[in-house]
Amino acid sequence: MSGSDYAIDVTGVTKRFGDKTVVNAIDLRVRRGEIYGFLGPNGSGKTTFIRMLCGLLTPDAGTGTCLGYDVRAQQAEIKRHVGYMTQKFSYYEDLSIRENLDFIARLYDVPDRRAAVQHSLERLGLVNRSHQLAGELSGGWKQRVALAACLIHQPQLLLLDEPTAGVDPKARREFWDEIHRLAADGLTVLITTHYMDEAERCHRLAYLAYGNLLAHGTLVEVLASARLTTWTVTGPDLLALADSLRGRDGVEQVVAFGMTLHVSGRDAAKLDAAVAAVRSPRHEWRKTASSLEDVFIGLMDQAKDNFA
Amino acid sequence: MSARRFTFHRLWAMVLKEFIQMKRDRVTFGMMVGIPLMQLMLFGFAINSDPKHLPTAIRAADQGPFARTLVAALRTSGYFTLVKEASTEAEARQLLQLGEVQFVINIPEDFSRRLLRGEKPTVLIEADASDPSATGPAVSALRAIADHVFDRDLTGPLAPLRAKAGPVDFQLHAHYNPENITQYNVVPGLMGVVLTMTMVVITALAITRERERGTMENLLATPVRPFEVMVGKILPYIAVGYIQVTLILLAARFIFGVPMVGNLVLLYAVSLLFIAANLAVGITFSTLAKNQLQAVQMAFFFFLPSILLSGFMFPFRGMPEWAQWVGSVLPNTHFLRIVRGILLKGNGLAEITPELWPLLAFLVVAMTIGVKRYRQTLD
Ligand SMILES: Nc1ncnc2c1ncn2[C@@H]1O[C@H](COP(=O)(O)OP(=O)(O)O)[C@@H](O)[C@H]1O
Ligand SMILES: [Mg+2]
Numbered sequence: 027m028s029g030s031d032y033a034i035d036v037t038g039v040t041k042r043f044g045d046k047t048v049v050n051a052i053d054l055r056v057r058r059g060e061i062y063g064f065l066g067p068n069g070s071g072k073t074t075f076i077r078m079l080c081g082l083l084t085p086d087a088g089t090g091t092c093l094g095y096d097v098r099a100q101q102a103e104i105k106r107h108v109g110y111m112t113q114k115f116s117y118y119e120d121l122s123i124r125e126n127l128d129f130i131a132r133l134y135d136v137p138d139r140r141a142a143v144q145h146s147l148e149r150l151g152l153v154n155r156s157h158q159l160a161g162e163l164s165g166g167w168k169q170r171v172a173l174a175a176c177l178i179h180q181p182q183l184l185l186l187d188e189p190t191a192g193v194d195p196k197a198r199r200e201f202w203d204e205i206h207r208l209a210a211d212g213l214t215v216l217i218t219t220h221y222m223d224e225a226e227r228c229h230r231l232a233y234l235a236y237g238n239l240l241a242h243g244t245l246v247e248v249l250a251s252a253r254l255t256t257w258t259v260t261g262p263d264l265l266a267l268a269d270s271l272r273g274r275d276g277v278e279q280v281v282a283f284g285m286t287l288h289v290s291g292r293d294a295a296k297l298d299a300a301v302a303a304v305r306s307p308r309h310e311w312r313k314t315a316s317s318l319e320d321v322f323i324g325l326m327d328q329a330k331d332n333f334a
Numbered sequence: 335m336s337a338r339r340f341t342f343h344r345l346w347a348m349v350l351k352e353f354i355q356m357k358r359d360r361v362t363f364g365m366m367v368g369i370p371l372m373q374l375m376l377f378g379f380a381i382n383s384d385p386k387h388l389p390t391a392i393r394a395a396d397q398g399p400f401a402r403t404l405v406a407a408l409r410t411s412g413y414f415t416l417v418k419e420a421s422t423e424a425e426a427r428q429l430l431q432l433g434e435v436q437f438v439i440n441i442p443e444d445f446s447r448r449l450l451r452g453e454k455p456t457v458l459i460e461a462d463a464s465d466p467s468a469t470g471p472a473v474s475a476l477r478a479i480a481d482h483v484f485d486r487d488l489t490g491p492l493a494p495l496r497a498k499a500g501p502v503d504f505q506l507h508a509h510y511n512p513e514n515i516t517q518y519n520v521v522p523g524l525m526g527v528v529l530t531m532t533m534v535v536i537t538a539l540a541i542t543r544e545r546e547r548g549t550m551e552n553l554l555a556t557p558v559r560p561f562e563v564m565v566g567k568i569l570p571y572i573a574v575g576y577i578q579v580t581l582i583l584l585a586a587r588f589i590f591g592v593p594m595v596g597n598l599v600l601l602y603a604v605s606l607l608f609i610a611a612n613l614a615v616g617i618t619f620s621t622l623a624k625n626q627l628q629a630v631q632m633a634f635f636f637f638l639p640s641i642l643l644s645g646f647m648f649p650f651r652g653m654p655e656w657a658q659w660v661g662s663v664l665p666n667t668h669f670l671r672i673v674r675g676i677l678l679k680g681n682g683l684a685e686i687t688p689e690l691w692p693l694l695a696f697l698v699v700a701m702t703i704g705v706k707r708y709r710q711t712l713d
Contacts, residue, residue, distance in 0.1 A: 082554050082712050101710075105557050116552040120358045121351065132347030133556045 033058045033183050033214035034079060036090025036097060041074050041083060048074050050237040051088070056216060056230075058182075061209050063228030064218040067326055071237040072218045073113055076185045079216070080110045093182055106134070109176030113187040113218075115168045119161025123152055123171050126160055127178055134179035146174045150204075166197035173204070184208070186217040190224065202227055222319050233322055235329035245318065254316040254324055255294040257301055259287040261309030274300040279324055290320050344558050348566020356570055363574075366536065370528040370578045374521070374585050385468050385652020388436040391418035391429050398446035400484065404457070404502070407483040408439065413472035430462050430509060432685055433671060436469060436651065437461050449484070449502065456503045463508035464678040465519050468649035476504050510678045518593065521586040522677045523646045526669040528582060529575055529605075530612055530640045531633075536574070537616030538629040540567045541708070546626060551712065560708035564701070568613040575609035576602070586677075596676035600683060604676075607690060608669040611697040615665075618704035640666040668692050 034056040041049040049071040056062045064072050077083040079092050081101030089096075095103045117126045127146060131139045147153045150170045155163075160171055169189055176184065186205075190198045202224065209215055209229075217228070225231055225245075232242040241248050259267065264287045268280045271289055276296025281288045291297035305311055356363060390408070394401055408414045418435060420426040426438040440458040442448075448455040459476065461469045480502050541563070544550040553563065579602065586592040615636060623629035641647055643661035650661060661667045668689040675681035675689075 077712060080555055082551065084711055084713055102557060105555060108555075110552075110555040112548070112551050112555075114548045116548040116550075118351070118355065118549055119547075120355055125351075125354055129347055129351045130556065132350070133344050133558050135341065135343050 030091070030094055031057055032091075033060075034062075034090075034092055034216065036079070036088060036092070039075065039078055039088030039090065039097075040086050041071070041078060042086050048237050049078070049085075052234075052237075052239045054232065054239070054242075056214060058214050059209060059212050060229045061205060061215045061217065061227070063225045063231040064216060064234065065220070065225055065231060065322060066218075066234035070234045072234055073187055075234070076110070076187055076216065076218070079104075080108045080185055081105055082110075106179070107182045109179070109181035109184045111172045111176045111184070111186045111189055113191070115160075115172060117160050117171060117175055120159060122157050122159055123147070123163075123174075124156040126171065127175055130175045131178050136179050142178060146178050150174045165192040166194055169193050169197070169201065173201070177208075182212075182214065184213055184215045184217075186215065188218050188220070190219060190221065198224070222317070222322075225318055231318075233325055235326050236333040238329065238333060240325045240329055241321070249316060249318065249321055252316065252321040252324060253292055254290050254321055255292070255297050256288055256290040256314055256316040256320050257297070258312050258314045259289065259309050260285060263308075267304065267309065270304055271300065274303070276300045279320070279327060281320070281323055283319075288317075288320055290316060290324060292324075340559060340561055344562045345566050348558070348562055349569050352567055352570040356574075362536070366532050366574050367577065367581065369532050370524075370581050371585070373528050373531075374524060374582065374589070385471065385649040386412045387415045388413060388468065388472055388651050389417040389434065390414040390437040390439060391420045391426060391435045392416055392439050392441070393420040393423070393426050394441040395443040396441050396445040400446045400449050401441045404441065404483055405439075407479050408476075411475050411479055413475045414439075426460065430460060431679060431681065432688070433462065433675065435462070437472070454503050456505050458505050458507060460507045460509060462510060462679075464510040464674050465645070465649055467519070468651060469508070473506055476506075480504050518590075518678060519674065520646075521582070521590045521592050522673040523670050525579060525582045525605075525673050526608065526644065526666040527641050527646055528578055529609060529669075530666050531637050532578065533571060533575055533609060533612035534616040534619070534633045534636055535630060536571055537567060537613045538619040538623065538633040539626055540617060541620035542623050542626045542629045554710060554712065560705045560710060564614075564617050564704055564708065567617060568610065571613055572606065572609050575605070575613075579605050579609075592677065594677050595680035596678075597680075597682065598676075600686075601673065601676045604672055604686065604690060605669075607693045607697065608665055608672075611665040611693055611700065614697050614700035614704060618700050618707065621704050621707040621709070640664050643667070645670050662692065663696070665693050665696050 032055050034054060037053045039049060039052045039054070040047065052075060066072055074083060078085045079097065081097070081104050085098065089098070091097060092104050093107050097104065118129070121129065124143065124147065127143045128139070131143055136142045147156050150173060152170060152174060155167065160168065163171065173189065190201055193201065198221075205215055205217070206227070219225060230242065230244055231248050233240045233248070241251055243251065264282060268282065268287055271277050271280050276291045276293050277289060277300050278291040289297070289301065301311065392405060394405070405416065409416060414437065418429055420429060420438060426440070429435045430438060438460040440460065442455060442457070445455045459473070461473065463469050483502070541550070544553060583598070587594060616633060619632040619636070620629050623632055639660060643653065643657050644650070644664055644666040645661065646666065650658060650667065653661065672686045672689050675686055
């Protein structure tokens with residue numbers, strides 16, 4: 027294995043289905059031991075990109091390495107050292123938890139298999155349920171089984187595709203604690219999610235829309251690179267206020283978040299002028315730091331104009 | 335690197351997994367036991383037809399003009415095609431045993447002499463009657479030939495020899511199934527049909543099911559190799575195949591009273607090749623099919639010729655040449671001959687070897703296509 031600092035280091039990765047470019051010339055570098063968040067709307071190519079990393083799809087263009095192995099030529103080696111958790115639960119529903127883990131452990135020829143299976147059941151709190159069929163489990167438990175299964179061969183890189191979709195908040199938090207423990211032990215994790223709070227727990231982020239990588243870096247870098255100014259409004263008749271704001275020069279996005287309205291734009295002076303024109307004492311106006319969500323909504327709107 | 339090569343532990347992982355899944359899937363397992371029993375009842379009846387050009391050997395001790403006339407008459411009847419001349423009884427027997435001929439016609443030494451004396455010489459026809467629907471019509475044709483074969487030779491002073499009952503006597507000696515009981519032929523044949531039907535369908539679903547349930551994505555992400563997946567899915571069903579073989583043999587013996595002359599151990603041993611060949615076809619279909627429905631359709635398209643062109647439904651030699659050609663590619667055709675050969679004729683390994691090679695070739699080709707077609711990516 028190469029002594030490279032990067033667990034993932036790819037350039038120009040492209041995938042087309044028919045004449046549709048689903049992943050468009052993406053460059054990505056993920057350092058070893060890092061938790062890397064992958065965000066973007068549905069259909070933006072996250073799953074497709076991950077599948078190319080672990081050898082399930084062949085890129086139409088692009089080169090690079092995964093754990094030092096060539097993503098095009100050394101797919102068999104990559105598979106041995108990567109743990110991939112699919113978006114949809116893809117273990118055998120008619121096998122028990124233990125049988126599923128045992129099967130995967132055999133496929134990877136895990137040394138001291140019995141102990142490894144037992145250990146992974148214990149680590150993820152599955153011992154009492156180990157004889158339950160996987161098909162009978164709820165979303166949160168299925169997610170634990172899947173995580174246990176993709177860790178059993180002690181991979182160096184984890185690729186997690188929307189692991190927390192449909193999982194309750196408590197289970198989500200426990201899941202993330204586990205991910206951080208694993209990363210602390212040196213595992214590299216690439217994880218896709220739609221949750222902003224999860225995105226904020228990643229060391230680095232990338233935002234994908236329509237196959238294009240629109241932003242990447244640490245949370246602070248991503249926020250700063252967007253150069254977005256945001257006003258937060260509370261008060262009555264927010265819907266009517268939103269209508270009167272939309273279309274004004276400098277107002278690029280108006281988004282309702284529960285009882286508040288976020289009004290954002292990249293040109294701070296124009297935005298301030300637009301706000302001044304509609305501002306009244308009925309509402310409370312505050313200039314706030316843009317949230318990750320504001321930034322991503324902005325990126326998505328721009329992407330829609332540029333690519334869709 | 336071991337990641338690239340076949341390993342036994344990955345194969346074993348697949349086998350264990352398939353066994354557990356099979357154990358949990360009661361409905362399918364029940365069907366695999368139920369189908370043989372149902373088919374045994376359905377196919378208790380046979381379908382007759384009128385096969386012609388049956389390969390025939392002649393053993394002529396008398397080469398005189400009358401003997402030649404008789405042989406010519408047999409040939410023009412359309413039922414008999416002379417393919418061999420046998421000089422000894424043992425040689426004639428051998429030809430029947432190997433299935434190279436359906437009939438041996440024995441013309442005795444004193445044929446012409448006794449004919450001229452009006453003594454009604456006897457011509458012995460030995461028939462391989464293990465498939466009665468093949469021999470029946472030809473035997474009826476013989477009776478008609480006997481009456482008029484010498485009408486042109488026996489003229490003038492010899493005319494009185496054209497007696498009403500005919501100048502010669504044909505004596506039929508039916509080997510292997512002397513009573514012409516159709517079930518004796520159908521029930522052993524059913525073994526191949528049942529195995530073809532269930533084995534192909536069950537494995538045709540094997541990989542498409544993984545794909546439809548989404549488990550394929552996971553399997554592909556592990557180091558498991560195509561060959562390991564396929565063989566791992568085939569091995570457990572060989573056991574099921576043997577359960578079916580046993581069920582049919584028991585029914586054949588105790589319900590239909592089929593005689594079992596040959597070595598059952600040999601039959602069990604060679605069944606392995608046939609079962610594996612069918613499972614390989616199924617698994618190959620399952621790599622080609624997009625979904626489970628397509629897989630079942632493909633299995634059905636394989637099943638039809640296996641039942642119609644193998645010699646199970648219609649006598650093999652009665653089929654047009656193209657159909658015989660298609661038939662001889664199908665595993666069931668050869669297995670049918672093996673089973674009938676062993677059970678009814680008491681054939682040993684030497685006699686059935688010619689039928690084993692086509693089975694083996696079929697298995698290798700099917701498996702190769704399957705492994706080549708198995709997609710290692712989701713592309
Ligand atoms: N095998 C495939 N064949 C054709 N189109 C596909 C295939 N897989 C994905 N796509 C399309 O590619 C796009 C990106 O899909 P995906 O990678 O699943 O996005 P995401 O995971 O970000 O939601 C979608 O429009 C999807 O319909
Ligand atoms: Mg996805």
